[in-house]
Amino acid sequence: MQSIKSYIQDNKDRFLNELIDLLKIPSISADSAYKGDVLKTADAIKISLEKAGCDHVEICETEGYPIVYGEKIIDKNLPTVLVYGHYDVQPPDPLDLWNSPPFEPVIQKTDLHPEGAIFARGACDDKGQMYMHVKALEYMTSNNELPCNVKFMIEGEEEVGSVNLAKFVAANREKLTNDVILISDTGMIAKDVPSITTGLRGLSYVEVEVTGPNRDLHSGLYGGAVANPINVLTKMIASLHDENNHITIPGFYDKVENLSDAERAEMAKAPFSLDAYKKSLDINAVYGEEGYSTNERNSIRPTLDVNGIWGGYTGEGAKTVIASKAYAKISMRLVPNQDWEEITDLFKNHFESIAPNGVTVKVIPHHGGQGYVTPIDSVGYRAASKAYEATFGKTPIPQRSGGSIPIVALFEKELKSKTILMGFGLDSDAIHSPNEHFGVWNYLKGIETIPWFYKYFTDSFK
Ligand code: BES
Numbered sequence: 155m156q157s158i159k160s161y162i163q164d165n166k167d168r169f170l171n172e173l174i175d176l177l178k179i180p181s182i183s184a185d186s187a188y189k190g191d192v193l194k195t196a197d198a199i200k201i202s203l204e205k206a207g208c209d210h211v212e213i214c215e216t217e218g219y220p221i222v223y224g225e226k227i228i229d230k231n232l233p234t235v236l237v238y239g240h241y242d243v244q245p246p247d248p249l250d251l252w253n254s255p256p257f258e259p260v261i262q263k264t265d266l267h268p269e270g271a272i273f274a275r276g277a278c279d280d281k282g283q284m285y286m287h288v289k290a291l292e293y294m295t296s297n298n299e300l301p302c303n304v305k306f307m308i309e310g311e312e313e314v315g316s317v318n319l320a321k322f323v324a325a326n327r328e329k330l331t332n333d334v335i336l337i338s339d340t341g342m343i344a345k346d347v348p349s350i351t352t353g354l355r356g357l358s359y360v361e362v363e364v365t366g367p368n369r370d371l372h373s374g375l376y377g378g379a380v381a382n383p384i385n386v387l388t389k390m391i392a393s394l395h396d397e398n399n400h401i402t403i404p405g406f407y408d409k410v411e412n413l414s415d416a417e418r419a420e421m422a423k424a425p426f427s428l429d430a431y432k433k434s435l436d437i438n439a440v441y442g443e444e445g446y447s448t449n450e451r452n453s454i455r456p457t458l459d460v461n462g463i464w465g466g467y468t469g470e471g472a473k474t475v476i477a478s479k480a481y482a483k484i485s486m487r488l489v490p491n492q493d494w495e496e497i498t499d500l501f502k503n504h505f506e507s508i509a510p511n512g513v514t515v516k517v518i519p520h521h522g523g524q525g526y527v528t529p530i531d532s533v534g535y536r537a538a539s540k541a542y543e544a545t546f547g548k549t550p551i552p553q554r555s556g557g558s559i560p561i562v563a564l565f566e567k568e569l570k571s572k573t574i575l576m577g578f579g580l581d582s583d584a585i586h587s588p589n590e591h592f593g594v595w596n597y598l599k600g601i602e603t604i605p606w607f608y609k610y611f612t613d614s615f616k
């Protein structure tokens with residue numbers, strides 16, 4: 155399949171320009187002001203799938219944003235790959251920290267991307283990575299290299315919890331039957347260290363509200379005599395970790411799977427430089443749960459983090475006030491076997507139970523999802539591994555990621571098939587952050603590697 159390389163060479167500029175056009179549409183699912191743009195993006199994906207050779211493409215309406223479904227069925231007796239991705243993006247703020255506007259993509263060189271990287275919201279997460287699959291399909295259909303059936307399911311609500319996709323999957327099991335699910339929405343260790351993501355963490359996301367007095371008070375007249383909701387909230391949050399950075403919620407660790415020493419030793423073999431890690435973040439030390447390495451802390455261990463906290467006066471200058479209310483948004487990353495709804499309940503009960511007299515506490519659950527691990531001896535994993543060998547000249551390292559794609563566990567439950575996570579992003583690509591980017595090299599390498607997956611996967615059925 156040498157010609158995928160020359161096909162990319164011949165079409166590289168067009169591949170980049172098409173992605174750039176897609177990145178110009180601000181498909182921010184969290185912000186209803188962008189509704190028109192999110193819908194416009196779905197239409198653009200539909201057209202791109204038609205052009206890439208799908209026989210049938212449709213926009214499937216949901217109660218929220220639509221799912222773009224496309225398929226090319228060449229022979230019912232051949233295996234079917236189901237590609238999943240998302241066309242929605244995270245809000246771009248804080249805008250002033252971007253070096254170029256988030257929806258005006260530019261290609262700029264960086265230390266890690268001397269070939270250039272596309273800077274735009276969604277460049278890596280997930281428009282760029284999703285579009286690699288569209289271009290790989292284009293190559294396969296136009297060069298008579300598509301060896302099996304393919305289905306595409308591209309959603310517009312991943313960044314807000316995939317609630318409607320979950321319903322769509324449950325209601326369309328027949329339509330979505332497949333032999334493997336293929337997703338590029340994760341990362342790899344480094345450009346010269348290919349890896350396949352074998353695990354995703356689950357998630358429980360909650361908001362808490364602490365209410366004290368019925369109105370904001372003068373902090374001199376009332377200070378010291380009533381509970382200050384902000385003081386109380388910060389104290390409650392601080393108590394959620396002990397001196398070893400262990401989470402103190404009773405029952406929180408009950409279902410956490412403990413990896414064997416052998417599995418941990420295997421994990422520790424992945425190349426990692428603590429110095430480079432600290433340097434890249436400008437921190438003088440790492441911080442986390444006692445007894446675990448950095449890579450363990452951010453993948454096989456559960457966490458609890460405040461994502462935002464607010465209340466009282468935050469404007470210019472000083473205002474002496476005790477606020478009536480204080481708020482925080484808290485995420486808990488979970489590992490396989492921890493049930494996100496159960497963890498949400500444990501959190502709620504515990505948080506309410508530690509509220510001191512003088513305040514009331516409300517816990518508002520947001521969204522969540524289960525974690526996922528995929529075995530490395532499945533047909534799909536082996537095909538992916540060979541595909542990387544073909545294009546990187548190296549066997550990829552299995553690696554569990556700290557991020558979450560909650561729908562993946564549901565795919566396995568509803569569709570009974572394994573998901574293979576072939577991510578081509580780098581941790582330094584700044585997803586969800588200002589100056590998100592995706593290396594041109596990574597983008598093209600993804601397009602090059604994907605057709606090999608189809609080939610090896612189909613071969614394994616012969
Ligand atoms: N693509 C990411 C998840 C990801 C990134 C996993 C890198 C592994 C490596 C996805 O779009 C995402 O951001 N997921 C959210 C959860 C969702 C429910 C909002 C997350 O992980 O915070």
Ligand code: MN
Pocket residue numbers: 240279280312339
């Ligand atoms: Mn994503």
Ligand code: MN
Pocket residue numbers: 244279313585586
């Ligand atoms: Mn994301």
